[in-house]
């Protein structure tokens with residue numbers, strides 16, 4: 001069983017349990033369910049946007065613990081917003097990433113930037129959870145969904161006012177792209193070997209349909225990496241570990257953005 005299969009197996013149990021713990025009606029009664037949504041597509045397309053979707057995550061299958069298990073979003077999220085993140089990604093998976101829905105809800109109280117609920121979406125219930133805890137964008141991963149499931153989940157997400165980021169790993173998944181998807185992400189990380197290859201994004205991006213915003217995901221570790229991907233037509237850059245491995249992820253983000261500006265001014 002590969003890592004995605006393990007995660008999905010666990011997720012099925014988790015979602016079944018949560019549906020009993022908190023009903024759909026209870027989700028809909030939460031104040032954030034009715035709150036206005038922000039658009040990541042809009043902030044990514046703004047002139048001068050950094051394009052960075054900065055991530056808060058405590059651990060990952062490939063790296064183990066990256067930040068302390070008790071780390072609060074407060075150590076990163078407000079600075080991500082202050083120093084120009086186009087959006088902020090919050091891992092809400094607990095077993096594999098050490099996250100939870102409270103991180104998402106707490107982040108919503110701290111910033112105005114669009115928030116991506118980063119999780120392994122397999123059931124419409126999770127879309128309602130995303131909305132009830134303050135997300136603006138949800139992630140769909142082609143490798144764990146059939147094309148028809150992507151269309152159904154994306155259509156339901158849109159009907160709830162959420163934007164959809166569809167993540168691809170290879171060209172065999174291009175058929176999952178559908179009109180309901182707002183942004184297409186390409187994950188540079190091979191989830192079988194965990195190796196990272198930025199050229200993967202560059203090659204696959206050439207085959208993406210025109211008119212979809214493109215997001216490069218994983219393994220972006222320097223301003224040079226980002227500028228390389230930008231030069232190849234990417235609008236967004238999902239970056240987690242590069243900031244979260246530092247004692248002060250917010251300052252690391254601010255320095256990273258400063259260095260991009262410096263390099264761009266020198267060019």
Ligand SMILES: O=C(O)c1ccccc1NCC(=O)[C@H](O)[C@H](O)COP(=O)(O)O
Nearest residue numbers: 060061062217218219220238239240241
């Ligand atoms: O990061 C992993 O080990 C991983 C394993 C299995 C599924 C997903 C995984 N990561 C999720 C992500 O997509 C990353 O958190 C995100 O792209 C940021 O990547 P990075 O900048 O390399 O932390």
